Amino acid sequence: MEMEKLVSLCKRRGFMFQSSEIYGGINGFWDYGPLGVELKRNIKDAWWHDMITAHDELDVRPGAPSTYEMTGLDCTIIMHPQVWKVSGHQDLFSDMMVDCKESKGRYRYDQLRGRWVEAKGQKVFVTTKVEAEEEDEDLQRRALKFFNLRAKNVEELSWDGDTVSLETISEFENVLAPEAKSVGSLTEPREFNLMFKTIVGAMGTEADTAFLRPETAQGIFVNFKNVVDSTRVKIPFGIAQVGKSFRNEITPRNFTFRSREFEQMEIEFFCHPDSSRKWYEYWRDRRMQWYKDLGLAGERLQLRDHAPDELSHYSTGTADIEYAFPFLPEGEYGELEGIAHRGDFDLRSHMEGKLDPNTCPLEVEKGEDGKPKYRGSGKDLTYRDPETNEKYLPHVIEPSAGADRATLAFLCEAYQEDEQPDDKGKMQTRVVMKLHPRIAPVKAAVFPLVKKEGMPEIAKDVYRALKAKFPAVYDEKGAVGRRYRRQDEAGTPYCITIDGDTLTDKTVTIRDRDSLEQWRVKLDDVVEEIAGRVS
RNA sequence: GCGGGUGUAGCUUAAUGGUAAAGCUUCUGCUUCCCAAGCAGAUGACGAGGGUUCGAUUCCCUUCACCCGCUCCA
Numbered sequence: 001m002e003m004e005k006l007v008s009l010c011k012r013r014g015f016m017f018q019s020s021e022i023y024g025g026i027n028g029f030w031d032y033g034p035l036g037v038e039l040k041r042n043i044k045d046a047w048w049h050d051m052i053t054a055h056d057e058l059d060v061r062p063g064a065p066s067t068y069e070m071t072g073l074d075c076t077i078i079m080h081p082q083v084w085k086v087s088g089h090q091d092l093f094s095d096m097m098v099d100c101k102e103s104k105g106r107y108r109y110d111q112l113r114g115r116w117v118e119a120k121g122q123k124v125f126v127t128t129k130v131e132a133e134e135e136d137e138d139l140q141r142r143a144l145k146f147f148n149l150r151a152k153n154v155e156e157l158s159w160d161g162d163t164v165s166l167e168t169i170s171e172f173e174n175v176l177a178p179e180a181k182s183v184g185s186l187t188e189p190r191e192f193n194l195m196f197k198t199i200v201g202a203m204g205t206e207a208d209t210a211f212l213r214p215e216t217a218q219g220i221f222v223n224f225k226n227v228v229d230s231t232r233v234k235i236p237f238g239i240a241q242v243g244k245s246f247r248n249e250i251t252p253r254n255f256t257f258r259s260r261e262f263e264q265m266e267i268e269f270f271c272h273p274d275s276s277r278k279w280y281e282y283w284r285d286r287r288m289q290w291y292k293d294l295g296l297a298g299e300r301l302q303l304r305d306h307a308p309d310e311l312s313h314y315s316t317g318t319a320d321i322e323y324a325f326p327f328l329p330e331g332e333y334g335e336l337e338g339i340a341h342r343g344d345f346d347l348r349s350h351m352e353g354k355l356d357p358n359t360c361p362l363e364v365e366k367g368e369d370g371k372p373k374y375r376g377s378g379k380d381l382t383y384r385d386p387e388t389n390e391k392y393l394p395h396v397i398e399p400s401a402g403a404d405r406a407t408l409a410f411l412c413e414a415y416q417e418d419e420q421p422d423d424k425g426k427m428q429t430r431v432v433m434k435l436h437p438r439i440a441p442v443k444a445a446v447f448p449l450v451k452k453e454g455m456p457e458i459a460k461d462v463y464r465a466l467k468a469k470f471p472a473v474y475d476e477k478g479a480v481g482r483r484y485r486r487q488d489e490a491g492t493p494y495c496i497t498i499d500g501d502t503l504t505d506k507t508v509t510i511r512d513r514d515s516l517e518q519w520r521v522k523l524d525d526v527v528e529e530i531a532g533r534v535s
Numbered sequence: 536g537c538g539g540g541u542g543u544a545g546c547u548u549a550a551u552g553g554u555a556a557a558g559c560u561u562c563u564g565c566u567u568c569c570c571a572a573g574c575a576g577a578u579g580a581c582g583a584g585g586g587u588u589c590g591a592u593u594c595c596c597u598u599c600a601c602c603c604g605c606u607c608c609a
């Protein structure tokens with residue numbers, strides 16, 4: 001399947017549009033049209049229903065270590081700025097960057113170090129990005145190379161001052177970039193804000209800077225204590241949230257796959273440290289099965305466990321559920337959902353201050369003054385087991401899914417072209433969206449075979465009865481074959497046709513989208529018949 | 536962010552330094568009546584801004600968006 005065909009269909013039938021299209025569009029933002037909004041909401045509703053509202057906390061689910069509870073949350077997009085400092089996003093998401101026009105490399109402004117050196121009447125600032133221990137060696141090697149000197153002529157190099165950060169240099173004309181052969185190839189430092197900045201308050205200034213959340217997860221962590229104190233939930237339990245998140249992706253691309261405004265479906269599952277590995281495996285397998293049950297059953301879906309060297313040392317496991325999107329190269333997969341074992345990293349950070357992920361055991365990251373670089377809340381986020389009286393900081397399993405990516409994957413999987421005969425028996429190409437009935441935007445369409453002899457009246461009654469329960473459409477225009485095809489492109493699983501026989505025996509035909517089979521049911525049983533098939 | 540390509544109607548395409556053609560779609564009417572039927576009619580486009588020119592959809596510049604590759608993907 002070519003991606004262009006799907007993109008074209010999405011626009012033609014109203015699944016998705018480019019945001020602000022009449023003004024030329026805006027990079028990294030996409031809108032959902034009339035069909036798309038139903039599809040995406042069905043996916044989110046299915047997730048919420050299956051994970052939270054329909055969860056049975058009284059019985060042990062297959063594969064689960066024990067019973068558990070599930071609850072929900074809906075927190076704000078803008079939160080206290082300290083949240084993002086402590087979570088680590090502030091440091092990871094906003095840096096000054098410089099680009100090298102020669103090597104096409106990109107460097108963090110504060111991480112490049114260098115030293116002034118003069119030879120042959122020219123003075124340049126040689127930079128390096130290697131570790132501090134090898135710094136002098138690398139600088140000398142690069143300086144010699146630049147001035148075209150042999151190692152034995154090293155005394156011709158006249159060093160000026162100590163090795164300092166590039167941040168102390170204001171003019172880059174004589175700066176030799178780490179992988180460049182000539183000077184002056186670096187761009188001016190540019191701010192690289194991966195988080196969306198905003199100002200809180202009508203009179204707000206820079207000091208009132210806040211951020212649009214880059215993930216919904218932190219809102220769950222900071223509300224952990226509130227939920228525990230207000231709901232009688234006992235560990236193990238999960239808190240779920242669906243909502244928009246924002247990231248200034250460097251390269252938004254591939255339709256909605258990498259958008260700057262996107263929607264997440266996240267669970268933070270809190271459990272005892274001793275059982276966290278088992279819970280991790282449970283959620284990994286449970287989430288994989290969820291996609292399969294909704295139609296991503298083919299080989300294009302895969303579960304990929306991260307290799308041990310990919311993991312943070314405080315994590316005992318991370319897995320990605322991935323889909324082989326048609327816009328990716330052969331054999332490559334794109335992430336739909338990540339299931340991560342996060343240990344107690346997040347709760348401890350919000351309690352004690354931002355932890356340094358490179359320490360083992362984890363320690364609070366210190367600033368230059370020896371105090372915590374980013375202070376935590378100071379609130380006690382430990383959990384006391386009411387039965388054993390054990391007090392501990394729970395470990396967290398995080399199944400974090402992308403609602404837009406899931407929607408896109410379901411669309412890609414559903415798009416099919418097949419050959420079906422027309423009214424003369426000639427084979428015609430048919431475009432059909434084979435969406436699972438549960439997520440299909442429209443569940444049923446109702447047609448009078450002809451627009452006379454009382455058929456429209458009966459059809460309208462059927463339509464009204466259906467529409468009271470779920471999305472349905474009524475269509476009496478043109479040949480019935482055309483109406484079937486139109487519904488095929490929208491992914492409507494069932495079409496109901498009122499024909500001449502309906503008038504005498506009070507039965508109608510139901511036509512199946514995928515098989516094109518038809519069968520007759522009693523007029524009075526139509527709603528029940530369709531309802532049983534789409535839920 | 537870099538390099539290359541593309542941008543004409545809702546979709547797919549055409550032509551042109553003198554404001555654009557078609558198929559499909561959509562809408563109206565007639566006809567037909569179980570898988571994109573027929574006839575008649577209607578709606579509808581040169582991504583945006585600037586320049587050159589008597590005149591630009593066409594040539595030039597800028598910009599925006601999309602596609603491909605590189606980079607990035609916390």
